[in-house]
Amino acid sequence: xxxxxxxxxxxxLAILLLVTVVANRVSGIGLGRQSAVAxxxxxxxxxxxxxxxxxxxxxxxxxxxxxTAMFATAVATTSKRVGAPGTWPWAAxxxxxxxxxxxxxxLATGSVPLTGIAVIPVAGIVIGxxxxxxTLVGRRTFAALREEHGQYEAALSLGLTSSQAIDEIIAxxxxxxxxxxxxxxxTSGIVTLPGAFIGVMLGGGSAVQAATAQVLVLFAIMATxxxxxxxQAALIRRRLLLPVDLGTALVx
Numbered sequence: 001x002x003x004x005x006x007x008x009x010x011x012x013l014a015i016l017l018l019v020t021v022v023a024n025r026v027s028g029i030g031l032g033r034q035s036a037v038a039x040x041x042x043x044x045x046x047x048x049x050x051x052x053x054x055x056x057x058x059x060x061x062x063x064x065x066x067x068t069a070m071f072a073t074a075v076a077t078t079s080k081r082v083g084a085p086g087t088w089p090w091a092a093x094x095x096x097x098x099x100x101x102x103x104x105x106x107l108a109t110g111s112v113p114l115t116g117i118a119v120i121p122v123a124g125i126v127i128g129x130x131x132x133x134x135t136l137v138g139r140r141t142f143a144a145l146r147e148e149h150g151q152y153e154a155a156l157s158l159g160l161t162s163s164q165a166i167d168e169i170i171a172x173x174x175x176x177x178x179x180x181x182x183x184x185x186x187t188s189g190i191v192t193l194p195g196a197f198i199g200v201m202l203g204g205g206s207a208v209q210a211a212t213a214q215v216l217v218l219f220a221i222m223a224t225x226x227x228x229x230x231x232q233a234a235l236i237r238r239r240l241l242l243p244v245d246l247g248t249a250l251v252x
Contacts, residue, residue, distance in 0.1 A: 013043075053120060063116030067123045071099065074131035082138030083243040090241040091232075095130050098228035102126060102220050111216055125217055126224050129181065133225040137177035137232055138241075141170040145246055152250065162250060163237040174233045178225050185218045 017039045024032035056062035075095060079088040103123050112118045145152065148169050155165035235241035239250055 013039075057116040057120065060114065060116055060119070063119050066120055067127070070124055070127050071095070074127050078131045078134045078138070081135045082142060084138070084142075084241065086244065087241050090235050091134060094228050094232040094235060094241065095127075095134055097231045098130050098224035098226075099123075099126055101227070102224040105223075106216070106220055122217070122220070126220050129221045130224050130228050133177045133181065133229055134232060135177075136180070137174055137229050140173040140176050141233070141236055142243060142246060144169050144173045145242075145250065149249060162239065166237045166239070166250065167233075170233060170236060174229055178229055181221055181225055185222060188214065188218060 017036065020035045020039070021032040024030065024035060052066060056066050071092075075088055075092045076085075078095075079085045079091045082091075084091070103126055106112050106122060107114055107119070112122050145166065151169060152165045155168050156162065160168070232241060239247060242250065
């Protein structure tokens with residue numbers, strides 16, 4: 001079974017996008033325009049990516065170049081989303097701490113063959129989910145640090161260091177960034193059939209192969225997100241990974 005370009009798919013996409021825009025307008029969410037733009041971008045970007053992958057997938061080195069470009073885009077996106085574009089090197093460091101060892105383990109064990117056609121999708125899934133957890137942790141912790149600045153100052157007055165005072169506020173927020181992925185793992189096969197499973201099935205693989213691939217991906221995501229969130233929290237406590245306003249406000 002495969003999904004090929006053609007008028008049925010184009011019609012389906014148009015209907016789904018129209019439903020999204022109308023639902024946003026009727027419910028008053030107000031994201032109709034953004035959804036339309038996001039949809040248009042997805043079509044253009046994925047079309048270009050398909051061409052790029054087709055061109056580079058035969059070369060392992062060019063495949064790694066493509067993965068590096070994906071990583072750079074993820075870093076830029078999450079840095080902007082959390083409101084701290086100037087600290088992108090630290091965001092890159094936190095994400096790399098999770099991505100590099102996890103992908104290395106997957107490849108070193110032979111679970112995924114060292115070929116472009118395998119490296120690009122697996123690394124892409126890991127990078128995308130690492131970007132997501134970095135964004136969620138950043139937005140939650142930064143919001144908490146702004147809202148509870150008084151608690152931060154009170155902690156300092158009690159003799160806590162700046163790092164300890166920050167930790168008092170963000171410690172309960174960091175896990176919130178990982179919970180959605182844990183829920184996905186818990187409910188896989190019961191509530192959801194995630195992308196890797198569907199991809200293998202659509203590609204003609206057996207249900208057992210699809211389940212194996214999906215479990216591998218889910219375990220990789222859990223590992224990379226746990227590492228990234230931990231490193232990110234450590235950088236926040238050290239006031240290295242903060243938006244400009246918080247970097248100024250959180251003085252020791």
